[in-house]
Amino acid sequence: MMDSASPDAHDEQPLLDLVANGLGMALMVWDRQDRLLFAARAVLGIFPIAPSFIERGTRLRDFLGALYDAGVGVGTQFENTRRRTGREEWISTRLSLHWRERFESVEQLSRRSWINISKRRLSNGIGLVLITDLTSQKLHEEEMQLDRERIELTERILDDLPNAVCVKDRDLNYVAVNKAFCAMHGMAANAILGRSVWDLVDADFAERYELSDREVLETGVLHTNAQQIVMADGEDLWAIVHKFRVGSPADALLVTYFSDVTQVVTGFGIAGEGEGPLGVVPHADVSRFEPGQSLYDPFRALDMTRIVDAPAMGLPGDAGGSYRLRVVLVTPCPAIEQRFFSALTELSCDVGIVASFDQLKALEAALGESGLTPNLLLFDESLGTPPAGLFVGLPQLPVSLAISAEDLAAQIMTVGLSMQTDLDGEFGLGAGAAGTQPAAESPIDVLVAEDNDINQIVFAQILDGLGLSFKIATNGEEAVALWRTHRPKLVLMDLAMPVMSGRPAIRAIRDAEAEEGRAATPIVVVTTQAADMEDSEMETLAIGARLMKPVSPERVEALYHRFVQAEDQAGQAL
Template sequence: MNDLASADANIQAVMLEVISEGISGGVFVYDRNDLIVFASQQLLTLLPVPKSFLTPGTRLRDFLGAVYDGGGRFLTDASGPRRMLSREDWVAEQIATLWKERAESQERRGTDRWVSFTKRRLSSGYGVCVVRDISDHKKREEQWRADMERVQITEEVLDNLPFPVTVKDSNLTFVAVNKMAASFLDLPPEAILGRKGSDIHPPQVEQRLDRVNRGVIDLGEPQQMSELVTRPDGSQVVIIANKYRIGKPGRYYLVTAMEDITGLVATEDGQITPRMSRGGLIATSLHRHERDRPVQTAVEPERSQLSHRKVLVASSDPRTSAEALDILADLGFDTSSVSDGEELELFLQLAKEASITIDLVVVDTLADKACLEIVQRHRIPALAINGVRVKRDLAAGVARQFSQPAATEAGREEDWQIASRAGENAAIDVLVAEDNGVNQIVFSQILEGLGYRYAIAADGEEAVRLWQERSPRLILMDITLPKLSGFDASVRIRNLETIDNSIPIIGVLPQAFERDRDQCFASGMNEVILKPISPEALEAVFQTYLGIPAKHSYA
């Protein structure tokens, strides 16, 4: 009979240990005589007591005294007064709380350790105390309080700014507006938040703004726009709108800050001219006498080489087309423009019938996706450029294009077979795994402009093979590859590596879906970037993973 009782006691002790592990805390049970009946081993990691004080039959007074002697005397919760008690007073206070039917407390040990005590007194006279380390919870709670305070301060600052500020998420839905923005739009904040620009602006205005906004969100390139705006009340104001992107991949936000400069300009027939002359400005120099920094300039071909060249611009945005035509005209080109793939096809066909040679087609990557494919089919050199960066990138891109040796007619067929800037067996800097022909052209032009040696693989199996043969320093991996997906190709490369994660693999995603990001990291990729690809995005990757200083050849 005694053996059975002993077995039952052992089973109960094992069950309590399992429960203790399951709740990630320590448990001790005591009887009505204040003797410990059971104490789990987890208490040793939570309380500074020798193991001998956890044996059944130990007096609670002795157990608590050992806690006190080991430096475990607790300060009260931060919300209450801090006290330091004598050994006897502290032990007596703890025993008193253990006799309560129900008691909970959070107590601090040292500067960054918090422990919670949950105490229950059962009707049978037995008591149970659960001890948990809640340091992480406390840190999160304190961080949450700090974040909330920071948010409140930020909201207060935004609301009191003297100019309108709006914030949109990656879907271009308003998520924040300040008081001045609501006043500017002549709407209450609740009529703006949660809505898109199409719910507020006229269709023709939103169509133009949507293109610019998406360019900023996708590429991270800040934009500045000057606008003559007619407000809902009929008044006209001249504003400068600065747009920039904040956040992290997959969670980007678009911030627009508008400044009213009506008092500084004059408007006539829709034209904006400054009222203040340069002589009316106070000249201020912030030069710190640092050594002069070298200024990089794009190498442009002689104008005489360009005067009879014919360049066609393909863009669905009239403003982009106008900017591009002005820049090309200043460089001496003979220019024209089309707005979509259908017009482009007709124009090139008519040019061919009239024996007119088109030397270059500048394709806005935000326009009709078929345009690059049409140009490729007609075997005409193309320059893919993002419409929102025409002012900055077009002149340098065209200069690079016409500075390259002219291709012979016999070699023109090979021009459209995207190849590396290195020999067939030479080592390369970057391996691009991309099956889409248009995207291959974009990658090629960017990498050539930045001066990197590269190779392009059209499927996952070729990507693995070229990695083995060409020893790239970094891989840009599209996830939707034929034969072997980008995820599977990454896993295979990681399995074949002799040194774990020796080569950075960067996933290239068409959209910012969390499941794709998670699968990229699960397959061994180091980072992800989003399409459409920009020179800035690639250089940021190269600086991070290859330690290569920015070249800025695209500027």
């Protein structure tokens, strides 16, 4: 219908231009002889050619020649090549593309100009060319790419910083953290982002931190304080914490920067004249450092290989001079039998396996006649609870394939410790005999006063790993008795204990030392709250040092070195 000129052709031009502008594109229509039927005026805004080349009746070859002469390559995807295509070759290639049923490409006309060309050849031979300006979209994509590159560069810079950095939004949720901050918490970034400080630290610390966070966001005033933080790996971090607001108050972000001054405070162990134990710089006023969060998790750091490789618990009177846990496993499942028999054997346990509770009853009778008594009963949870009356008073634990060998080892360690305490009383070894067993009246390295069974496990593993002899008391009264008997070089005293708490126990030890004219034993208060050390009397009776829970091997070793080994070296020098 558009092969010949219409009397209203000149009236159709403005209408078609209006439609093309409304669609946001430049439209060109070619007839079967490749002559121009219509071209929107917007084409001149895209291609730097004379208006005569978009007049009705213009040949497609002439239009393409004008584009080539203007230095514009269209019709094919942009090519980065040094080869200069000849004019006729270029025009012939584009003519063939115009006769494809469908063709579409994105062309870059200049450094900051892009278009999309979509061509359609209808069944009647009419060719439609739709040209869309993509410059704004491409420039926006370039800006986004630059922004992404800047963000990646900023993240790389933050991650390479040796000091921890975190960023929170107005709701005080973490929106950015660097590698040092993740290492401080022992968590991956995706486990921290989107969460708040309440999810990461104890409530008392979280409340304090949030109070200063909101004050900085509201006032914009820099907040600075000194903190002693126990990191996830158990190491102490002495840091100056800076909090400041960035952005406008409406969309502000809170940035927290932890400036590590550990080397300044501790002297990094550099020996030199005038320096104290552990190379502590004498002029470093550590009293200005308030206790910060303790991120150390003793169970996450628990070395299960050391538990598995630990020797059998030594008790007198047993064959071979050692006591082995006797464990009975009840299961009809070969997979459970194989997994836990191997794990129990590695734990130096004697293992007996039966397939049912009926066989267990017969085994109990046989063991009763032989005089042997098991220490632990493990039963397949698919069998249900063992019948009443079987192995009365024996610790019983359900097992399944869902329980790992490591989890079983941890449970057995806990049960084994409580049994060890009972067996110590039976054999007359005295309270708190877990760990290295020195001869009676012989001095020991460390006395621990701790009533929590789990904390006792942690202390026992740490001290054993450090190669120190030790005793564990479950209350202050036992602690004083063990102190009199074994004269420890260092006492780690929990303040909250039954029978006698830590405060009267410390006073009793100090009174006994005064009566005997003995030198004061270093006593370190073990606490979960900084307020426990605000008691000036305790600071005087103890040594002014504290060990925050959960404890870490590095912190215990540092305290022992500071208060015991350093004094021993000073005494030898005299």
